[in-house]
Amino acid sequence: MISEQLGYSIDRTFYWTDSASVLRYIANRNLRFHTFVANRLAVIHEATQVDQWHYVNTKQNPADCASRGMAITNFVRHSLWLNGPDFLWKAESEWPSFPQDTTMTVDDAEVKKMVNTIPTVISESCDGMERLMASFSDWSKLKRITGWLMIAMDNLRLAVKWTRQIKIAIESYETDPLTCERAVEDDVMKDKNGIVPNTSQEWKQVAVNFYRKWNYPFCLGALDGKHVAIRQPCGTGSEFFNYKHFFSVVLFALTDADYRFLYVNVGSTGRSGDAGIFRTSSLLQAMQNQSLDFPPPENTPVSDTKCNYHIIGDDAFPLRPDLMKPYPHKNLEHAKRIFNYRLSRARRVVENSFGILANRFRVFLAPIALEPDFVENLILAACCLHNFLIENQQQHL
Numbered sequence: 001m002i003s004e005q006l007g008y009s010i011d012r013t014f015y016w017t018d019s020a021s022v023l024r025y026i027a028n029r030n031l032r033f034h035t036f037v038a039n040r041l042a043v044i045h046e047a048t049q050v051d052q053w054h055y056v057n058t059k060q061n062p063a064d065c066a067s068r069g070m071a072i073t074n075f076v077r078h079s080l081w082l083n084g085p086d087f088l089w090k091a092e093s094e095w096p097s098f099p100q101d102t103t104m105t106v107d108d109a110e111v112k113k114m115v116n117t118i119p120t121v122i123s124e125s126c127d128g129m130e131r132l133m134a135s136f137s138d139w140s141k142l143k144r145i146t147g148w149l150m151i152a153m154d155n156l157r158l159a160v161k162w163t164r165q166i167k168i169a170i171e172s173y174e175t176d177p178l179t180c181e182r183a184v185e186d187d188v189m190k191d192k193n194g195i196v197p198n199t200s201q202e203w204k205q206v207a208v209n210f211y212r213k214w215n216y217p218f219c220l221g222a223l224d225g226k227h228v229a230i231r232q233p234c235g236t237g238s239e240f241f242n243y244k245h246f247f248s249v250v251l252f253a254l255t256d257a258d259y260r261f262l263y264v265n266v267g268s269t270g271r272s273g274d275a276g277i278f279r280t281s282s283l284l285q286a287m288q289n290q291s292l293d294f295p296p297p298e299n300t301p302v303s304d305t306k307c308n309y310h311i312i313g314d315d316a317f318p319l320r321p322d323l324m325k326p327y328p329h330k331n332l333e334h335a336k337r338i339f340n341y342r343l344s345r346a347r348r349v350v351e352n353s354f355g356i357l358a359n360r361f362r363v364f365l366a367p368i369a370l371e372p373d374f375v376e377n378l379i380l381a382a383c384c385l386h387n388f389l390i391e392n393q394q395q396h397l
Contacts, residue, residue, distance in 0.1 A: 031112075228379060229364075251379050
């Protein structure tokens with residue numbers, strides 16, 4: 001930079017320091033230094049050669065004039081600062097010589113101490129529990145570590161099992177994809193709009209879990225829809241464009257208190273609302289035909305008033321004896337506000353289910369570049385895997 005500013009061509013460059021220790025550090029490339037010194041030496045070795053460095057006595061070092069402090073009146077007239085040391089005006093042979101002894105010892109404060117490691121093999125055999133007991137003197141810590149190891153072993157076994165099953169599924173899909181798609185629709189989810197609970201007792205168990213976990217009685221599931229973002233299909237115009245201003249297909253689902261999908265309806269276009277999808281769904285048809293075997297009304301936990309078992313939803317859904325929605329949010333009495341809070345807290349499980357699904361299968365976090373038919377199969381498969389993981393990983397919820 002100095003050469004460029006002055007416009008001179010510099011043939012040789014010399015570097016000066018009044019520290020003999022620094023010169024020894026620069027001259028030694030075999031020893032290992034602590035991080036700070038090692039980083040500085042790496043920069044020096046990359047930009048300069050060892051023979052460019054020279055020693056200057058402290059009294060002849062003009063840098064000390066600035067670093068050690070001096071009155072400004074003396075500083076502007078100081079010969080050493082303005083003209084440099086006297087030896088620079090002499091022949092190079094008369095310059096101060098490089099210290100003769102550049103060797104260093106491992107006792108230097110900046111040299112890393114060498115640690116010799118000797119590998120040993122213990123021939124005495126002992127089982128894992130004995131080794132654990134010998135490693136920890138605290139009984140509580142030993143129990144905690146043993147518990148974590150047992151959980152890790154269980155997870156490894158599950159991972160191996162799932163890996164084998166996924167490998168078999170992939171091989172089966174490559175052999176006969178149509179059969180695998182029908183298996184997803186027919187065997188796992190019953191059909192695209194299938195209902196998992198088949199008896200009144202199973203529905204009661206769903207309600208018991210809602211009451212135990214979310215303090216809301218007689219609830220048979222939470223109902224809502226999720227817009228799954230997709231790329232705009234060719235020739236569809238605004239058919240898949242939703243009110244959130246992106247293209248989507250709708251996953252319409254009913255979930256239980258453990259975030260499992262009891263019912264899914266996939267494939268409605270983004271412009272469809274939750275109420276419209278529900279109005280044309282097989283779920284509403286089955287509810288109207290009373291073919292779902294909902295339990296009969298029972299007394300509430302705090303009174304003799306009978307209450308219907310019902311599904312819960314938000315304001316978009318119609319109010320029915322078997323479908324409950326919150327009160328309108330205007331001038332509500334205290335009891336109604338409490339009811340809205342309880343219902344909204346229980347209904348939130350379906351939104352949580354969508355969140356778990358999207359974060360577990362990251363393909364749902366960005367627009368899916370597939371045709372709508374393939375997106376439907378993708379969503380159905382993800383819902384099946386979601387339920388499988390919920391049932392086999394209860395400890396992670």
